[in-house]
Amino acid sequence: MAEVTGKALDWKLLGRVMKYVKPYRLTFIISAFLTVFIAANAIVQPILIQKTLDNYILKSDYNGMRFMVELMFLQLFIQTIAQYYQTYLTNSLGQSVIRDLRIDIFNHITSLRLKYFDRTPIGMLITRTVSDLETIADIFSEGLISIMGDMLLVIAVIGIMMYQDWKLALITLIPMPLLLLSTYVFKEAIKSSFQEVRTQVAHLNTFLAEHISGISIIQNFAREDQEMRKFVAVNKKYRDANIRSNWYYSIFFPVVEILFAICIGLLVWYGCKRILSDQQIKSFSAAEHGITPGVITGFIVLLNMLFRPIRQLADKFNTLQMGMVGADRIFKVLDTDEVAVNTGALKPASILGDIEFKNVWFAYNDENWVLKDISFHIEPGKTLALVGATGAGKSSTINILNRFYEIGKGSVMVDGIDIREYDVNYLRSRIATVIQDVFLFTDTIANNISLNNPAITLEQVIAAARDVGAHDFIERLPGGYAYNVMERGATLSAGQAQLISFIRALVYNPAILVLDEATSSVDTETEILIQNAINKLMQGRTAIVIAHRLSTIQSADKIIVLDHGEIKEIGTHQELLRIEHGFYRKLYDLQFNSAGISR
Numbered sequence: 001m002a003e004v005t006g007k008a009l010d011w012k013l014l015g016r017v018m019k020y021v022k023p024y025r026l027t028f029i030i031s032a033f034l035t036v037f038i039a040a041n042a043i044v045q046p047i048l049i050q051k052t053l054d055n056y057i058l059k060s061d062y063n064g065m066r067f068m069v070e071l072m073f074l075q076l077f078i079q080t081i082a083q084y085y086q087t088y089l090t091n092s093l094g095q096s097v098i099r100d101l102r103i104d105i106f107n108h109i110t111s112l113r114l115k116y117f118d119r120t121p122i123g124m125l126i127t128r129t130v131s132d133l134e135t136i137a138d139i140f141s142e143g144l145i146s147i148m149g150d151m152l153l154v155i156a157v158i159g160i161m162m163y164q165d166w167k168l169a170l171i172t173l174i175p176m177p178l179l180l181l182s183t184y185v186f187k188e189a190i191k192s193s194f195q196e197v198r199t200q201v202a203h204l205n206t207f208l209a210e211h212i213s214g215i216s217i218i219q220n221f222a223r224e225d226q227e228m229r230k231f232v233a234v235n236k237k238y239r240d241a242n243i244r245s246n247w248y249y250s251i252f253f254p255v256v257e258i259l260f261a262i263c264i265g266l267l268v269w270y271g272c273k274r275i276l277s278d279q280q281i282k283s284f285s286a287a288e289h290g291i292t293p294g295v296i297t298g299f300i301v302l303l304n305m306l307f308r309p310i311r312q313l314a315d316k317f318n319t320l321q322m323g324m325v326g327a328d329r330i331f332k333v334l335d336t337d338e339v340a341v342n343t344g345a346l347k348p349a350s351i352l353g354d355i356e357f358k359n360v361w362f363a364y365n366d367e368n369w370v371l372k373d374i375s376f377h378i379e380p381g382k383t384l385a386l387v388g389a390t391g392a393g394k395s396s397t398i399n400i401l402n403r404f405y406e407i408g409k410g411s412v413m414v415d416g417i418d419i420r421e422y423d424v425n426y427l428r429s430r431i432a433t434v435i436q437d438v439f440l441f442t443d444t445i446a447n448n449i450s451l452n453n454p455a456i457t458l459e460q461v462i463a464a465a466r467d468v469g470a471h472d473f474i475e476r477l478p479g480g481y482a483y484n485v486m487e488r489g490a491t492l493s494a495g496q497a498q499l500i501s502f503i504r505a506l507v508y509n510p511a512i513l514v515l516d517e518a519t520s521s522v523d524t525e526t527e528i529l530i531q532n533a534i535n536k537l538m539q540g541r542t543a544i545v546i547a548h549r550l551s552t553i554q555s556a557d558k559i560i561v562l563d564h565g566e567i568k569e570i571g572t573h574q575e576l577l578r579i580e581h582g583f584y585r586k587l588y589d590l591q592f593n594s595a596g597i598s599r
């Protein structure tokens, strides 16, 4: 959770946000100009009221009064137009800035290493890209520029009051220090409660994202009630945080009202006393005619103008500060340097697919080695099967080949060249990885296969589908290749989703195939389709397969038995079976030969 710096304004951070304003500087300048104009124009109103009352109404000058009323209408009209443009421009400025920021953050997130996602909840990232960003838009629409306007207005109003009658102004404004103090106390209180609200929103989003993703588990294990109770607790915390911040408002606003009433009381008391006693003191700042009913009426309007921004100032400072907190959090994500570093530039016209692991050590965290001193070699076009108990390190082996994770020690070579010397995108484009947990996007079948790569035509997609024998099943779907797959491929069967992922791999025509064979059981017809598709995929390619099917294992050119991150045995199916009490033999008996199937 990002910490609030404690300062209302973190200039460095604001400077970074302002960099995003650069393309919209004209909008910013016009908004700032309008803000100053609105503040200046606002104080014209009480002056007009005072003049109308003293110079025309009290002197029964009807024509003069009508002219003044027309002037007031004009002033109001101009103020309304200016306010409209100011609101529109500051809002569009804020939205434009966060649109650009959102693009940057999405770009950055998609370039981060998988390691980052291992420890970052999806809900948290969604909160950053959606609601934390909104707080930055508020910096412009309700924060920075309007604070500037409010401050100008406060200074101008106090200036006018002092100019008209400094004694009356000073007496009227006696409660001012109390107002400033309560504003400060309120600002501090609301700051921490706002932070709490943000924290609770992030929790709520994380909870929802996780539970909707894992809905099938919840329903399968009938955990709805239990999870509902957890949700009620998270939801309650969010509500409480909101109520707490609203509570501060419900205290603050009446306090301001009371102080306002005291100011009015002091104004009326002192002003009327002076009018009645007819002791008008002339001073350099007092109006020539001393205090008049017009001055008192004008003061009432001025006081209103003074209290409105002060009442909102605390709120706006907090909006600004929340924007700063949001910006801080977003820049932290943007500053995460866990991007997949593209160390190499090599992009040969083609690769053969010769793979060699040389004394590879790998750990996800520090030195908790998950792979220990792994060495093996696969020639182009050959198949390597990885077998081993769960957690042995099979997935980790394939994850480091396409540099999803970086190895600790040793080297991984493709065609005799260290994989770090290849351009990472090129390397990945030559390796197709088909994992068990097929992910499909909410899009058409065709786009799910080509992944919207414009270089891949529909004809190529169809040809690849024919090759793996999936064309017929796709054609049978409503709309065929244009059939819309729902989120995560929920509307397709596991076998169908597998087939789509095979076509996806084939259409990219990789030199190396990395395959985690699915363990989920499918009907015989689909099983045959999948088996044929796998054979087709492997043809002429170097393949590393996390093997679960006996047929794949038997036909592999080499089998590696992994155990606790170490290679225990290496050889062909027949060679390994011959090792009495060997790891492979045990594994084979356990997995495939329990029913006494012949070898």
Ligand SMILES: Nc1ncnc2c1ncn2[C@@H]1O[C@H](COP(=O)(O)OP(=O)(O)OP(=O)(O)O)[C@@H](O)[C@H]1O
Residues within 6 Å of the ligand: 118, 364, 365, 370, 388, 389, 390, 391, 392, 393, 394, 395, 396, 397
């Ligand atoms: N993202 C990760 N972060 C930290 N540790 C991990 C991560 N993924 C796997 N591990 C750990 O690495 C070890 C090897 O896991 P790996 O997934 O490679 O095993 P596996 O042989 O593929 O197992 P399975 O057959 O169950 O998929 C395990 O101890 C696991 O807990």
